[in-house]
Amino acid sequence: MTTDKPKGEFGLDAQPESTAEYLRSKWINIKTGDVGSAPIVVGIVLILIIFRSLSENYLTAFNVVNMQLQAAGLVTIAIGVVFILLIAEIDLAIAFNSGIAGVLTVLLLRPDVAGWPWWAAILAGLVTSSLLSLVMGLIVTRAGVPSFVVTLAGNLALSGIVLILTTQFSQAGTIRIEDPIVVGIAGTFMAPAVSWILLALGLALSAFLTYRTMQIRTKQGLATTPMPVVLTTYAGVTAVAAVIIGYSNTDRGVPLLALIVGGFLWFWTFMLQRTRFGRHVLAIGGNPEAARRAGINVERVRVIVFTLAGFMAGAGGIILASRLRSVSPSAGGGSLLLDVIAAAVIGGTSLFGGRGRVSSALLGALVITLINNGMDGLGLNSGVKFVVTGLVLLGAVLLDALSNRRSTS
Amino acid sequence: MNALVGDNGAGKSTLIKGLAGIYEFDEGQVYFDGEPVSIKRPQDASDLGIEVVYQDLALADNLDVVANMFLGREEMNGVVLNETAMEATARQTLDSLSVKTLQSVRLPVAGLSGGQRQSVAVAKAVMWNSRVVILDEPTAALGVAQTRQVLDLVRTLADRGLGVVLISHNLHDIFEVADRITVLRLGQGVGVFNRRETTQQEVVHAITAGTLKHVPGMADDDD
Numbered sequence: 001m002t003t004d005k006p007k008g009e010f011g012l013d014a015q016p017e018s019t020a021e022y023l024r025s026k027w028i029n030i031k032t033g034d035v036g037s038a039p040i041v042v043g044i045v046l047i048l049i050i051f052r053s054l055s056e057n058y059l060t061a062f063n064v065v066n067m068q069l070q071a072a073g074l075v076t077i078a079i080g081v082v083f084i085l086l087i088a089e090i091d092l093a094i095a096f097n098s099g100i101a102g103v104l105t106v107l108l109l110r111p112d113v114a115g116w117p118w119w120a121a122i123l124a125g126l127v128t129s130s131l132l133s134l135v136m137g138l139i140v141t142r143a144g145v146p147s148f149v150v151t152l153a154g155n156l157a158l159s160g161i162v163l164i165l166t167t168q169f170s171q172a173g174t175i176r177i178e179d180p181i182v183v184g185i186a187g188t189f190m191a192p193a194v195s196w197i198l199l200a201l202g203l204a205l206s207a208f209l210t211y212r213t214m215q216i217r218t219k220q221g222l223a224t225t226p227m228p229v230v231l232t233t234y235a236g237v238t239a240v241a242a243v244i245i246g247y248s249n250t251d252r253g254v255p256l257l258a259l260i261v262g263g264f265l266w267f268w269t270f271m272l273q274r275t276r277f278g279r280h281v282l283a284i285g286g287n288p289e290a291a292r293r294a295g296i297n298v299e300r301v302r303v304i305v306f307t308l309a310g311f312m313a314g315a316g317g318i319i320l321a322s323r324l325r326s327v328s329p330s331a332g333g334g335s336l337l338l339d340v341i342a343a344a345v346i347g348g349t350s351l352f353g354g355r356g357r358v359s360s361a362l363l364g365a366l367v368i369t370l371i372n373n374g375m376d377g378l379g380l381n382s383g384v385k386f387v388v389t390g391l392v393l394l395g396a397v398l399l400d401a402l403s404n405r406r407s408t409s
Numbered sequence: 410m411n412a413l414v415g416d417n418g419a420g421k422s423t424l425i426k427g428l429a430g431i432y433e434f435d436e437g438q439v440y441f442d443g444e445p446v447s448i449k450r451p452q453d454a455s456d457l458g459i460e461v462v463y464q465d466l467a468l469a470d471n472l473d474v475v476a477n478m479f480l481g482r483e484e485m486n487g488v489v490l491n492e493t494a495m496e497a498t499a500r501q502t503l504d505s506l507s508v509k510t511l512q513s514v515r516l517p518v519a520g521l522s523g524g525q526r527q528s529v530a531v532a533k534a535v536m537w538n539s540r541v542v543i544l545d546e547p548t549a550a551l552g553v554a555q556t557r558q559v560l561d562l563v564r565t566l567a568d569r570g571l572g573v574v575l576i577s578h579n580l581h582d583i584f585e586v587a588d589r590i591t592v593l594r595l596g597q598g599v600g601v602f603n604r605r606e607t608t609q610q611e612v613v614h615a616i617t618a619g620t621l622k623h624v625p626g627m628a629d630d631d632d
Contacts, residue, residue: 276490286469293463294480296480
């Protein structure tokens, strides 16, 4: 009933919402297929409880810092996967593409190979992986070959290049990183004071932006997120961040990588939700024909998405190399491809396109890292890890399919 | 208000896709306000003030009402989407069309009923100070009450002085709202009728047996 609402027909938009109305519109979102991040947060808490009860060492400060380091590369690559999935494509070459960037950067740093300065080597790695994905994106859009096939071919070819490059310069294929700055990407930790100041700055900036948005919307007579909801969200995020930072500081401190990955997450969230580019990405995933009729250059946006995914894969590959302090023929191999795609999907990004958030890369990568690390700590072998990760992925895909069916019925 | 009618395959949808800039015409000339114009891209059509509401709606289900109405023509504030301005304009437009059933313009289109979706599609078309709105089968998938709602909306557009082209299979609807009726058969115009001076029988006859200037597959003989 809208009779008691002076602004008339758009009852839910016309005035500051009450918390009850806010929850009601969230419920409509869930009914239309947007389950949000509630299931995954519950999942993360369950995982923490289970592994903590199985192992004393799981939640030590030392291991909490380790898990941040382990998740960083996954999150970075998975951000690109989120964008790929949003336009309803797939990139199976993404893992070895990250390997290429890592290997190339490390080789260019070596005095006996090229001896480039750290920034030039990193730049070359990022540009190469971006260009490789650009080419695959062009083949997908221009020739109309399904991305599944193009990137499957790319996956094989790039794995070959990683193998050729690594064995070319070293008998065993393992090449160490000597450059202190590249090693420092994953090997630097923030002083306690620095991490607290950064948290405070981040919160203040975010609170200011939220407040300004609410002010502008109120002036226009538009609905704003109810204050209790805003405060609860902030309290929750602050509490979690404070616990992690405080706990990490009793060990080596918060890794610099947390700041780098946080920057990536913030930037791509901004791109997806606040810019025209992001809006077009979502539209193409939801209804490519509608996007085309609206005058959007669909092919161009798709190629850009492939390229940015290649860039993020490159960044992730360099982070992974830095953490291992070396590259080997298995760079980008193993379960990395499964892990990054699973991370995006487990985090709540739909395989059917159009539905998802950048933050799902973080949440999904956390789940995978928490499980892998927990099982490693219990001394379980890789077989068990694969089975469990596979089952978690299956669960996430089932949830995705169910909510997709709801949204299209 | 001009109604465009014809049997399946008569070329109605193809004709309007050409006008909308989705297909390019192979031959012939499009006149707008008496001036010859060329429409090669959707952008050209919207520059002229031609907006099309498609049969299959062309809304992205995952986006909300505001995002759909501004798709491809988002209002910007620097590099950032100007969400407040878009939301306010969207609500004004829907208000001015007396669309009464939407609860929120911030809900995904997936959650709307067929009539509501059609209303959003129409509102999207008129928001751009358009001069001609082409509606392709706007009531094909709707129930009785929703059809009523959409026809009223269409009539509102015409009364505001917009050129409206209504494509429909439903002669009943057409005789209720249209002023002029153009009949297409096998890709050719076979008759233009004034609604007040014609009958449904006459129009049906033109649709099924209108005289063709030339029959596809047969040599032309000009009489």
